[in-house]
Amino acid sequence: MKKLRFIYYLSLFAILSQVITACNSCSKQGVDVTQDLYVPDSVIEVAPPQVSKAVTEQMMQNISSPVETAALIKGLKIPFNKNFLASTKQAEKFNTNFEKAFALGLYGCDLGYLNMYEKTSFVVDYISTIKRLADDIQVGQFFDFNTLKRLATNNENLDSLILISQQSFNRIDNYLAETNRSMLSAVIVAGVWVEGAYLSSRVAQISNHPRIRETIGEQKTILNFLLALLKVYDKDPSMAKLITDFENIKKIYDEVKITYEVGEPEMVEENGVLTFKQTDKQIIQMDDELYQRLIVGIQELRNNLLKL
Secondary structure (H helix, E strand, O other): OOHHHOOHHHHOOHHHHHHHHHHHHHHHOOOOOOOOOOOOHHHHHHOOOOOOHHHHHHHHHHOOOHHHHHHHHHHOOOOOOHHHOOOHHHHHHOOOHHHHHHHHHHHHHHHHHHHHOOOHHHHHHHHHHHHHHHHHOOOHHHOOHHHHHHHHHHOOOHHHHHHHHHHHHHHHHHHHHHOOOHHHHHHHHHHHHHHHHHHHHHHHOOOOOHHHHHHHHHHHHHHHHHHHHHHHHOOOHHHHHHHHHHHHHHHHHOOOEEEEEOOOOEEEEEOOEEEEEOOOEEEEEOOHHHHHHHHHHHHHHHHHHOOO
């Protein structure tokens, strides 16, 4: 499991933890969390939300990461396919800090896919691209790229790799907040989400496994919360355009219905210790036609944002 968290710290920021924690809270109470979220004007006008260290740590322990999607893909015996990834040559097309922050999240997600399949021959290229993007938005000083590169390519000292990555992104998030650039953290998260959904959609075209179908369907919940976060910054022209792009895929996701059934807790043994296990069930309802439209919509969103 520790290896599954490698790019977790290279791709998700603390800013997402607040909205996802709220999502999990609703789902456990049997609430339909697929409805649109309302962000009060007072929140938008006063200041962007701040996330406590405690909430951040909770996210690090409990929230799924893009690399877990990669683990799912590999677990289904889907062969590695480099064509699923964004070419690092595309990075040259990103000119503004906004675009580079989005690309930073996107390539971070791709790096998780590479790491899961242990494609070390490609890792250096992606880490180097991430370094250039991070330097361009003035956050590269928070990465120890030489150490990250050595640990990633040699598959050694994974605990150190995780710790360095976590510390780096915590510093970046804090620095962006201190320099009044918290919006870029949200943009990076958007890049992570888009690429994670895209990888799942590519696999869905070659596998009918129900877990992939569920993975794509459950993105509705995350998308709703992510859009609520992005809308905090909707006065920025670049963000307004990104929100419009996300709204297009949301229109399709609005047709997906997600409900939750509260199950009875079960006593299970884990590592020699008895503990309770929740048996809550998530139910995703969408027909085949809607499923195919989601796959196409996700791929169109990603390719448009990647300027393909």
